[in-house]
Amino acid sequence: MTSRPELHQQYDIIASLQPALHVPQNCNYENPDSLFRALMHPPHDVGGQHDVPVYYEEKEEEEWELNTYVTCEVLGWKGIWSAEERRRRADNDLGYTLYLGMPYYGRWIWSAARMLVDKKHISLTELLDKIAEVKSRHEKK
Amino acid sequence: MADKHSHAGDDHDHKAAPMVEEITDYEVLEIAVRELAIEHGLFTTEDHRKFTEWAESIGPAAGSRLVAKAWTDPAFKARLLKDGTEACKEVGVDWAEPTGVGTPSDYTNFRILEDTPTLHHVIVCTLCSCYPRPLLGMSPEWYRSTNYRRRLVRWPREVLAEFGLILPPEVEIRIEDSNQKCRFMVLPVRPQGTEKWTEQQLAAIVTRDCMIGVALPRPGRTADVHPVHEARRPVHSASEHGKAAE
Amino acid sequence: MKKNETLRTPSTPSRFKVGDRVQVRDMPNMFYTRTQNYVRGVTGTIAACTYKDLIPEDEAFNYDGRLEQYYIIRFRQKDLWEEYPFDNDTLQTEFPDRWLDPLETGQNRKK
Numbered sequence: 001m002t003s004r005p006e007l008h009q010q011y012d013i014i015a016s017l018q019p020a021l022h023v024p025q026n027c028n029y030e031n032p033d034s035l036f037r038a039l040m041h042p043p044h045d046v047g048g049q050h051d052v053p054v055y056y057e058e059k060e061e062e063e064w065e066l067n068t069y070v071t072c073e074v075l076g077w078k079g080i081w082s083a084e085e086r087r088r089r090a091d092n093d094l095g096y097t098l099y100l101g102m103p104y105y106g107r108w109i110w111s112a113a114r115m116l117v118d119k120k121h122i123s124l125t126e127l128l129d130k131i132a133e134v135k136s137r138h139e140k141k
Numbered sequence: 142m143a144d145k146h147s148h149a150g151d152d153h154d155h156k157a158a159p160m161v162e163e164i165t166d167y168e169v170l171e172i173a174v175r176e177l178a179i180e181h182g183l184f185t186t187e188d189h190r191k192f193t194e195w196a197e198s199i200g201p202a203a204g205s206r207l208v209a210k211a212w213t214d215p216a217f218k219a220r221l222l223k224d225g226t227e228a229c230k231e232v233g234v235d236w237a238e239p240t241g242v243g244t245p246s247d248y249t250n251f252r253i254l255e256d257t258p259t260l261h262h263v264i265v266c267t268l269c270s271c272y273p274r275p276l277l278g279m280s281p282e283w284y285r286s287t288n289y290r291r292r293l294v295r296w297p298r299e300v301l302a303e304f305g306l307i308l309p310p311e312v313e314i315r316i317e318d319s320n321q322k323c324r325f326m327v328l329p330v331r332p333q334g335t336e337k338w339t340e341q342q343l344a345a346i347v348t349r350d351c352m353i354g355v356a357l358p359r360p361g362r363t364a365d366v367h368p369v370h371e372a373r374r375p376v377h378s379a380s381e382h383g384k385a386a387e
Numbered sequence: 388m389k390k391n392e393t394l395r396t397p398s399t400p401s402r403f404k405v406g407d408r409v410q411v412r413d414m415p416n417m418f419y420t421r422t423q424n425y426v427r428g429v430t431g432t433i434a435a436c437t438y439k440d441l442i443p444e445d446e447a448f449n450y451d452g453r454l455e456q457y458y459i460i461r462f463r464q465k466d467l468w469e470e471y472p473f474d475n476d477t478l479q480t481e482f483p484d485r486w487l488d489p490l491e492t493g494q495n496r497k498k
Binding site: 044045046047048049050051052053054055056057058059060061062063064065066067068069070071072073074075076077078080082083086087091100103104105106109110112113116121122126127130131134135138 | 167
């Protein structure tokens with residue numbers, strides 16, 4: 001091992017080589033109480049769960065992240081939603097996989113988009129058309 | 142905290158911002174949502190600009206000034222302990238800004254947590270990342286992480302040790318899990334050796350980490366040092382987060 | 388903030404004051420809560436009365452009307468975590484009135 005970064009990278013990769021015992025699921029007929037409780041548990045309630053020491057990082061803010069923060073707050077300012085609704089959506093409704101897998105501000109903008117569609121401010125088709133249009137605008141010519 | 146992760150002059154694996162060509166999915170989604178919201182009259186470009194201006198103006202310097210003033214002015218400290226939100230106005234922070242009724246996420250219920258030689262506070266929001274933005278600016282990435290939020294409430298001394306802060310068992314560590322509408326900041330104990338210092342000198346050693354409670358202020362310590370993950374397309378005119386008042 | 392329905396129930400009375408011993412209720416958990424798993428069923432002390440506001444389970448769904456007193460509760464870390472080794476450490480967190488049960492002590496119990 002010639003460098004520390006390579007050692008740390010190896011630690012990360014080796015940590016991901018964990019035994020996994022998957023329980024195949026196909027429309028369970030029943031859930032034991034403890035599993036029901038765990039399934040109903042709001043994902044954002046993480047206090048006391050086990051985790052490992054990590055190197056705590058700062059992160060330089062992306063332009064899109066600042067814009068996301070402002071958009072979400074301005075939507076609150078204008079009465080379209082409240083911060084509490086945002087937290088419900090961005091920290092819970094989206095489920096464990098998206099909660100743990102998406103970037104912090106990714107969940108913010110996802111929940112804003114979902115809220116606008118849910119509350120009929122925009123239609124889903126409008127959103128998807130707009131996304132396609134923004135993408136094509138930025139395509140390399 | 143000692144400078145255990147220097148960036149100056151070494152060949153540390155620092156990701157230089159790459160030449161950005163492709164737009165990311167999140168960048169696309171952000172633009173789409175903003176443009177649709179404006180097209181549908183939910184808010185105006187001016188609204189967005191005005192709030193952006195406020196977001197870029199906040200930073201930990203205000204918190205540093207608040208602590209320095211509390212250290213040097215006992216009557217102010219008494220007012221701060223009695224009504225935190227109101228006392229902030231004396232250091233130029235109005236929690237009602239920029240909407241007039243507070244930001245949607247930060248509210249207007251600020252409470253200062255006063256440390257003593259036998260009581261040390263440290264703040265977390267286990268449920269999300271509630272943070273006193275008007276006083277400290279944007280929260281650091283690690284504060285938002287599930288890792289910090291999982292561990293601090295149950296293993297506070299271990300987590301603080303990772304920040305370089307070890308306190309004797311006689312000192313009560315009090316974790317504040319900021320889970321509702323109150324917003325908190327730590328008023329650290331004024332360190333020895335600063336008795337004749339000006340407010341400005343004092344503010345310079347009160348860094349953001351001291352006001353969250355993961356560091357103690359001391360003479361000579363004027364910055365929080367953490368590794369920095371650089372942005373691909375950073376905010377151009379962002380204030381420097383994490384710096385104490387000059 | 389525009390809401391489709393208002394349920395203008397008067398604010399519920401604030402039952403507790405600083406120093407009262409209270410236990411966090413373990414209400415059923417579905418969709419949303421801000422009452423953490425790790426405090427449920429645990430006894431603490433009222434450290435402060437803060438403000439009256441909507442409860443999070445209502446506000447998150449734009450359900451308007453019921454205002455409750457919020458309190459900051461202080462717990463001993465040893466009461467929250469059975470393996471916790473340090474005697475003096477504490478934790479504070481905040482709840483609206485409905486999440487708390489009064490603890491019957493010799494002083495509180497009606498004769």
